[in-house]
Amino acid sequence: MGVLAVVGGKIMTNHLDDERWTDLLCHLVVAQLIARARTGDWLRTDHLVESKRIWSQANGVSPGWLEGVRLSRASMQLAASIWAIDLLRNPDEISKLFSKNWRLDQQSPIVRGIYDVCAARLSTWWYES
Numbered sequence: 001m002g003v004l005a006v007v008g009g010k011i012m013t014n015h016l017d018d019e020r021w022t023d024l025l026c027h028l029v030v031a032q033l034i035a036r037a038r039t040g041d042w043l044r045t046d047h048l049v050e051s052k053r054i055w056s057q058a059n060g061v062s063p064g065w066l067e068g069v070r071l072s073r074a075s076m077q078l079a080a081s082i083w084a085i086d087l088l089r090n091p092d093e094i095s096k097l098f099s100k101n102w103r104l105d106q107q108s109p110i111v112r113g114i115y116d117v118c119a120a121r122l123s124t125w126w127y128e129s
Helices: 018-039 045-059 065-082 091-095 109-122
Strands: 003-007 010-013
Touching (some): 065 109
């Protein structure tokens, strides 16, 4: 496990297990959906980086630069597919998927469904370039 830095008293590492990869991708997908519902556009790069940073600080892990870029691209692809669900186009409804501290509500059936989609996507992650 490689230590990247100490941020806010937390040791940051770049070692993510499968569950954390999936959680981060799910976080980014939901952030993409919220942005689209509120603005009509997907997250700008700086907002995507900020969403990843918030998740990383809360979880004490951060993917490497290349993995972060790949996750960002995957989040937009998955969000575009999920966007077909009408309920997820309502900014008030989709905002409910996050708690006050910007953590996903793991009790939500919608979050669990998105999580499953993200897990399936990541199942082929290491075989792609």
